[in-house]
Amino acid sequence: MQINRLLEIVYILLAKRQVTAKQLAEQFGVSPRTIYRDVDTLSAAGIPVYTNKGKGGGIRLLDQYVLGKSLLSDKEQIDILSSLQGLNALNVPEVEPVLNKLAAIFNKNSTSWIDVDFSRWGSNYADQEKFNSLKTAILNRNVVTFDYYSSYGEKTERSMEPVKLIFKGQGWYIYGFCRLKDDYRLFKVTRIKNLTCSEETFTREIPRESWSDSDSLDVSHRTVRLVLKIESRMAYRVFDEFDQGSIAKNADGSFMVKVDYIEDEWVYGYILSYGNDAEVIEPEHVRNIIKRKLEASLRKYL
Structure with a gap:
């Protein structure tokens, strides 16, 4: 003591x-x-x-006294504090006291230079609470249960051992072991409803295989290579939403974008969000799907 x-x-x-x-x-x-x-x-x-x-x-x-300064270089001290700031921004339990102690030991100001908000733009309090619950479940290794809606609106009840929150393709996903499927799955957070964090705990670790494999997605679709022609006035979206290596500029100032996405209703809606400023060049079947959706929308206004 x-x-x-x-x-x-x-x-x-x-x-x-x-x-x-x-x-x-x-x-x-x-x-x-x-x-x-x-x-x-x-x-x-x-x-x-x-x-x-x-x-x-x-x-x-005594002024200027610094404990243990000789053990770490100035850069190493800054790197340690920066890493702890990142954890503190995620509200990881008991990080802030450690951060404050080390900042004092290193005689450095622990200015908060990073903040992390797991919620999407325009989200409400319930969405923010969902992310906080998932984060807490991961850290405490609690089993979660929820209703999950597929891209076709089909509802299933799931029980899951969550191990990681992932941001991928403009969306948040939760990765973990799905007890219904008896395998690891990736669930889109926005499709999770009625989330409950139970008192039951688990010991399962993250598997070595990559979560990025499309087989881990809890959908029946595979990735599709899209070739999109996007008008020049949408440049602000093009450079916000696509990697520089996937963008080519046409002679008329428009952009040709090649990107791989999971093919589902979200992708169709995403393409349609460009209105008449985007055209599907390839593949032909996606081009036809977009055409039929536009025709169906037009009939509602005739």
Whole structure:
């Protein structure tokens, strides 16, 4: 207990530079006399701590003192703090106290330079809570249950051991072991409804095989290579939504985009979201599907 208290005192002094014996005594639930004995112990161990008596006095460390600085280079210290900032942005439990302690030890400002919001643009509170529940289930290894709607609107009840949240192709997915299918599956988060995080825990680890294989998707579709001609006025979307290597510029200023997507209703809707500014060049069957959808929409206005 004393060793832990001694370390905590050093951390506090590194962060605040000066505190009173009374403040430390109240924090640790001991007497001021015990705190002064701790100060003597730290001084004997070579820690440059001293006390100032009178008004405005207290327990201090020598200015510019940095604990353990020689163990890590300046860049390594910054890398460690940056990594912890990333975890803290994800609200990983008990990271913030460690971040603050190391920032004090390294004598560096732990300015919050990163923030992570798992929810999509335009989402509501319920969507944000869904992401928080999934994240908590992954960290605590809790089994989750939910209703899942396929791209055709078919509902199934699922029980899952979640292991990873993934952002892929403008959408969030949860990857884990689906007990209904007795295999690993990838579920689109927006199609998950009535999510419940149970008290049951699991021990399953992430498998070595890649989650990016389309076979892991909980849909019956395969990827399709799309060739799209997109008008120049949609340049802001083209460079936001496609990799530079998949974009070619035509002589008339339009763009030719080649991209692989899982073929489902989302893809058709995505293409249609461009209106008359996008044309499917290949494959022919997708071109025909888009044509039929446009014709069906037009008939509603005739």
